[in-house]
Amino acid sequence: MPEIVLASRQPLFDRFAVDDRAALDGALLDAPGLHASLQRELQRLFDTRCSVSLDEYLRRPLTVLDYGLPDISILSINDETDRRRLAEVMGRAIAAFEPRLSRVEVAVEAAAGARERVVVNVSAAVRLGPEMRRVDFRAAADASERLTVGGAATPNQD
Numbered sequence: 001m002p003e004i005v006l007a008s009r010q011p012l013f014d015r016f017a018v019d020d021r022a023a024l025d026g027a028l029l030d031a032p033g034l035h036a037s038l039q040r041e042l043q044r045l046f047d048t049r050c051s052v053s054l055d056e057y058l059r060r061p062l063t064v065l066d067y068g069l070p071d072i073s074i075l076s077i078n079d080e081t082d083r084r085r086l087a088e089v090m091g092r093a094i095a096a097f098e099p100r101l102s103r104v105e106v107a108v109e110a111a112a113g114a115r116e117r118v119v120v121n122v123s124a125a126v127r128l129g130p131e132m133r134r135v136d137f138r139a140a141a142d143a144s145e146r147l148t149v150g151g152a153a154t155p156n157q158d
Helices: 012-016 031-047 054-059 080-097
Strands: 101-110 117-128 131-142 147-151
Touching: 031 080, 031 117, 031 131, 031 147, 054 080, 080 101, 080 117
Parallel strands: none
Antiparallel strands: 101 117, 117 131, 131 147
């Protein structure tokens, strides 16, 4: 009788990576491997800048040429409205360019005790075999715009 495996397909570019320890069979990812793969993809997405303006990015349908985030340097991380706008931009980027994630929620908050620094919390659902799991990632950023993505060790059962 076939066995149900709690795994997810490994993206093509992850298969080219040197570190395949998280892959069960070279093509499937277990829960820690899936989380690590998503974390890498979010880091790549947030590190890449596209050429469209912030307003255009939010207004029109995105294509593969729009991969990444628009120039967010015009946003003030000390302004609540701009933090909400950054959350909207990041949520839109994730929805467009990380299809494994659904029910994405992004919250951008001022970092406690640190001026010119924000914390970005990303929560979403991901399929792991027949189950939907919740994943959480946390990114920190300062005025340099560099986001560093981290997260929980494994997807949580939803």
